[in-house]
Amino acid sequence: MLEKKFYVIAFDSTHYAISTEKKLAAVGAPITMVPTPREISTSCGLSIRILDENLERVLEALNGVSKEGMNLFRIDRTSTENKSVKLEWRD
Amino acid sequence: MNHKMEVDARGLLCPKPVIQTKKAVDQLESGVVTTIVDNDTARENVIKYAKSQNYRYEVKQADGFYYIDIYKTEVMFDSEILPQTKPKLSEIVILVGKNTFGEGDETLGEVLIKGYFYTLTEMEPYPKSIMFVNSGVHLTIEGSPVLEYLRALESNGVEILSCGTCLDYYQVKEKLAAGGIGNMYAIVETMHKAKNTIRI
Numbered sequence: 001m002l003e004k005k006f007y008v009i010a011f012d013s014t015h016y017a018i019s020t021e022k023k024l025a026a027v028g029a030p031i032t033m034v035p036t037p038r039e040i041s042t043s044c045g046l047s048i049r050i051l052d053e054n055l056e057r058v059l060e061a062l063n064g065v066s067k068e069g070m071n072l073f074r075i076d077r078t079s080t081e082n083k084s085v086k087l088e089w090r091d
Numbered sequence: 092m093n094h095k096m097e098v099d100a101r102g103l104l105c106p107k108p109v110i111q112t113k114k115a116v117d118q119l120e121s122g123v124v125t126t127i128v129d130n131d132t133a134r135e136n137v138i139k140y141a142k143s144q145n146y147r148y149e150v151k152q153a154d155g156f157y158y159i160d161i162y163k164t165e166v167m168f169d170s171e172i173l174p175q176t177k178p179k180l181s182e183i184v185i186l187v188g189k190n191t192f193g194e195g196d197e198t199l200g201e202v203l204i205k206g207y208f209y210t211l212t213e214m215e216p217y218p219k220s221i222m223f224v225n226s227g228v229h230l231t232i233e234g235s236p237v238l239e240y241l242r243a244l245e246s247n248g249v250e251i252l253s254c255g256t257c258l259d260y261y262q263v264k265e266k267l268a269a270g271g272i273g274n275m276y277a278i279v280e281t282m283h284k285a286k287n288t289i290r291i
Contacts, residue, residue: 002212002213002243014199018198018199018202021202032209033202033205033206034205034206034209034210035206035209035210045206046202046206
């Protein structure tokens with residue numbers, strides 16, 4: 001919970017966030033629904049938090065899912081400059 | 092002045108053992124009050140009372156009963172015994188009256204309550220106490236979506252209290268997985284002592 005570095009998927013819509021969380025939870029993907037971290041300003045209030053060791057599993061579970069309205073971020077609270085960096089989805 | 096008193100609280104239901112113990116302790120200028128109870132909940136509640144008043148206490152078990160000796164003059168200073176490494180707590184008390192956040196859609200309410208407790212773990216200073224009543228007690232039992240957050244808060248010194256009557260009513264007392272059990276006295280007392288109580 002108090003990890004300083006992790007990944008976050010932020011959503012454009014709350015409904016999309018909730019339905020994606022359900023989809024991921026249904027396949028046992030290790031994720032946590034959290035309020036969107038303050039480091040990310042643009043998006044709805046709900047995000048999915050992913051610990052480093054679980055990123056691959058979650059990305060796999062999201063294979064074939066449209067990434068529209070879904071943004072992946074790297075959060076690093078130890079950084080003094082960019083605490084959040086937007087990442088590209090890989091194909 | 093009597094220096095020894097005995098409170099036979101066997102067969103009495105919560106919160107009577109605590110009320111009678113408190114009465115006896117109040118009557119005594121100094122000395123020992125021995126409360127006899129016959130169940131775990133009563134024992135825990137009497138111990139909790141003694142701790143809350145900083146009284147030293149001893150628990151003995153005999154013939155299936157618990158004998159709790161409470162020493163009135165000898166004050167136990169937690170702060171001298173425990174190392175001062177815990178983060179500072181605020182004077183805020185949070186009362187959680189249900190297992191969802193806000194009024195409206197249940198699914199959204201569940202998502203929001205998870206978010207609320209997650210955020211609590213990220214915001215220091217932590218509240219002094221979080222008390223769970225009515226359906227709020229579903230958050231402190233096995234299978235609760237916020238259990239890991241409550242445990243994290245608890246390990247940082249936040250008091251987590253579930254209403255015993257409520258655990259009983261929903262028949263989930265055996266499943267309690269975070270914090271302790273409190274009665275209405277503990278809840279009211281905690282709220283009265285608080286600088287600020289937030290009702291969820």
